[in-house]
Amino acid sequence: MGCTGGAYVGPERGDFLYDLVARKVGEFRGKAGPYAMLRPIGGGREWQADPERVRPATQDERLSAGVRAVNERASAAYELMRPPVPVPHCPECTELAASRAGARARFDWSAETDANVLLRRHQADVHP
Structure with missing residues (x-):
C-alpha cells in the first residue's frame, strides 16, 4: 500500500x-x-x-x-488437447470424425488436427 x-x-x-x-x-x-x-x-x-x-x-x-488461476489455465489447455466428440446423428459431425480417423490411420497429424479444429468450429456453430 x-x-x-x-x-x-x-x-x-x-x-x-x-x-x-x-x-x-x-x-x-x-x-x-x-x-x-x-x-x-x-x-x-x-x-x-x-x-x-x-x-x-x-x-x-x-x-x-x-x-486457482494456474489450475484454471491448465484445465482450459487440457480441454483443447482432448479431441472433440461428434454429436450422434449429425451427418457433418460423422463426416469430420471419419476424416479425422482416416488422418490418424495415415499418421497425418496435421490433417487430424485440422479435422479436430473443423469439428470444434462446427459444434460451436451448430451444436452450442
Missing part, C-alpha cells in the same frame, strides 16, 4: 487487494470514479470494487488465488 512520508495514500497499481463483497483477490489497476478497479490474478475481466470494502490481501489469499 502506498505511503508518502508516513502518510497513507491508498493502494498503488499492482497491489493485491481482497474484495470483501466479491470475496476474491484482485490486482489494483487504478480508480474509475469512486471505484477501485481490480483485475483477477492470472488475467481476466476487471471489476469495480467499493474502496471502503477492500483490504490488502493476505499472503495465503494471494497464494490461493494464484494457484
Whole structure:
C-alpha cells in the first residue's frame, strides 16, 4: 500500500487487494470514479470494487488465488488437447470424425488436427 512520508495514500497499481463483497483477490489497476478497479490474478475481466470494502490481501489469499488461476489455465489447455466428440446423428459431425480417423490411420497429424479444429468450429456453430 502506498505511503508518502508516513502518510497513507491508498493502494498503488499492482497491489493485491481482497474484495470483501466479491470475496476474491484482485490486482489494483487504478480508480474509475469512486471505484477501485481490480483485475483477477492470472488475467481476466476487471471489476469495480467499493474502496471502503477492500483490504490488502493476505499472503495465503494471494497464494490461493494464484494457484486457482494456474489450475484454471491448465484445465482450459487440457480441454483443447482432448479431441472433440461428434454429436450422434449429425451427418457433418460423422463426416469430420471419419476424416479425422482416416488422418490418424495415415499418421497425418496435421490433417487430424485440422479435422479436430473443423469439428470444434462446427459444434460451436451448430451444436452450442
